[in-house]
Amino acid sequence: MVFGRDRLERVLALAGNPERSCPVVLVGGTNGKGSLVCALSRALSTRWRTAAFVKPHLVSIRERWRIDDSDINGEQFSWAANRACDLIEQSGEEISFFEANVLLGAMLFEREGCEIAIWEVGLGGTHDACNLLDPQISVLTHVGLDHQQILGNTVELIAADKAGIARSGRPLILGPCLVGNEEAYNRYESVVRMHAHAEEARYIALPAEQEAGSLLPALLLAVNRELEPLGFGMDEEELFEAARTLRHPGRLERRLLRGQHVLLDSAHNADALSMLAKRIAADYGGPLPFIFSCQNTREPLEMLGILRPVISRLTPVEIPVLRPCPVGRIADAAEQLGIPLSLPEGFELSQVPQEYEVGHITELDPPDNRTQWIESVEHALLSATAEAPLVICGSIYSMGEILRVFE
Numbered sequence: 469m470v471f472g473r474d475r476l477e478r479v480l481a482l483a484g485n486p487e488r489s490c491p492v493v494l495v496g497g498t499n500g501k502g503s504l505v506c507a508l509s510r511a512l513s514t515r516w517r518t519a520a521f522v523k524p525h526l527v528s529i530r531e532r533w534r535i536d537d538s539d540i541n542g543e544q545f546s547w548a549a550n551r552a553c554d555l556i557e558q559s560g561e562e563i564s565f566f567e568a569n570v571l572l573g574a575m576l577f578e579r580e581g582c583e584i585a586i587w588e589v590g591l592g593g594t595h596d597a598c599n600l601l602d603p604q605i606s607v608l609t610h611v612g613l614d615h616q617q618i619l620g621n622t623v624e625l626i627a628a629d630k631a632g633i634a635r636s637g638r639p640l641i642l643g644p645c646l647v648g649n650e651e652a653y654n655r656y657e658s659v660v661r662m663h664a665h666a667e668e669a670r671y672i673a674l675p676a677e678q679e680a681g682s683l684l685p686a687l688l689l690a691v692n693r694e695l696e697p698l699g700f701g702m703d704e705e706e707l708f709e710a711a712r713t714l715r716h717p718g719r720l721e722r723r724l725l726r727g728q729h730v731l732l733d734s735a736h737n738a739d740a741l742s743m744l745a746k747r748i749a750a751d752y753g754g755p756l757p758f759i760f761s762c763q764n765t766r767e768p769l770e771m772l773g774i775l776r777p778v779i780s781r782l783t784p785v786e787i788p789v790l791r792p793c794p795v796g797r798i799a800d801a802a803e804q805l806g807i808p809l810s811l812p813e814g815f816e817l818s819q820v821p822q823e824y825e826v827g828h829i830t831e832l833d834p835p836d837n838r839t840q841w842i843e844s845v846e847h848a849l850l851s852a853t854a855e856a857p858l859v860i861c862g863s864i865y866s867m868g869e870i871l872r873v874f875e
Contacts (some may be wrong), residue, residue, distance in 0.1 A: 476567040476597050479559045482787040483551075483571065486578035490519070491698055492601045493691065496589035496630050497609030499740045503716050504609055504687050505588045506534075511688070511702055511710035512584055519582035521573045521598075523566075523590065526717050526868035527875075533573050535580050537715070548576040566590050584700055594632025599706040605694045606633045606669070609643040609687060611656040612739035627656035628731065631663035639694045640664045644674040644686050649739070684711050718867055720747060722857065725874045728849040729857040732871075734864040736762065741774040744861060748778040755780035757810065757851040758859045759844075760798060761866040764821055769801040771862065780856070781810040783848035786822075786839040787866040794819045795839060812847040813854040815840060835873045845870055 480487055492815070493508065495501045502522050509520035513536045525531035533540045540548075552572045556563045563571070571592075579586050587603075590596045601626055611627045619870075636641040642660050646651035657673060664671035670692075674686055685777035688707045695701050721732045735744040748756060758779045784798035796819035802809055811817075822839070835842060860867055 475561040487574040489578035492603045493586045493605045494603035495607045496593045500609040505586045505718040507711045507714045508586045510537045510714050516583040519577035519585035522588045527872050548572040567597045593630040607641045624659050625655040627659040631660045634664050634667040634669035636668040640669040641690050642673045645677050647677050719870035728852040729854050731857040731859045733861045735861050745778050758782050759848045760862045761785045762793045762862040764793045768798045781808040783810045785841040785844045787869050788839045790838040812843045817843045
């Protein structure tokens, strides 16, 4: 990954600038942006030909692009992917995977005659490929600490980067302050406000304190008010119905795996993990069994420390996708925190990081089980019940691989 948008900008120009084919709502933030994109997609699709870009995917890459609230089909993906590859080859540009995602979506949404498009920012804002779009409305759901090695190690630095999606004369909406997050909110809100004013954007802050569960309705109402002058406004009941029935896999989602009850959540940073812990405490009244994995760039001691009050027992797994944290390192963190471990008989813990080629697993390959993760998941599933489902969290990439193997 190399910061800079010049490469993609040249390829989009070569394609005829398809990203300009319809009005855009651009959604950034640390947590909650995918849920907002999916809820808006669901609501707007009842009346208009609606496109949505959301990431990452769980099982199939086609989940990243939606038209009328459905994942694109094989023919649509094949057309757009082949067209994107042809343009990249013709241009000679060294386009990144994510930049190719944006190119593919822009061309496909134009080809399909979409009337409005909702895009989720990839990382940060200022330098992100999605910031080549020209949004009519920009939204920041929330700002927290994540991707510090790239965006900076304070909420002020991260907010400054994310606020780069503001546009002159157009609304920049900032999500409300969450209960318990007042100090951080005050720090990043002032940065976002200053950046919006510098860009001459119309700044709209939603400052009322909200519980995490009410963040989405508040944002939906705010975005809807700005959609009305553009001809895309909806009534409140339609919006709230979309929020109640939105399809966003892997976000506080109950499923059956091999007949066992599981709760999937993509929480992987401090704020998201705190929200997950609060929801489990409120909805289940006691600790639950967990499967946990994370990337090698994360600190499992910090992550598990947040979840400790809601974990009854932990099965650590190391799934060979995208720099996994060694299973022994996760287990060591759990033991330091006094979290009971639940492992298959004879399982050997290793703290040695293993390198796996990115993208070496495909839908045609057998699952890579060098770390015995399949046996670990099978073992953990035995502890799940309807009243106390097995929670799977920490890495959305690992979650996707579990679903691919076990569903």
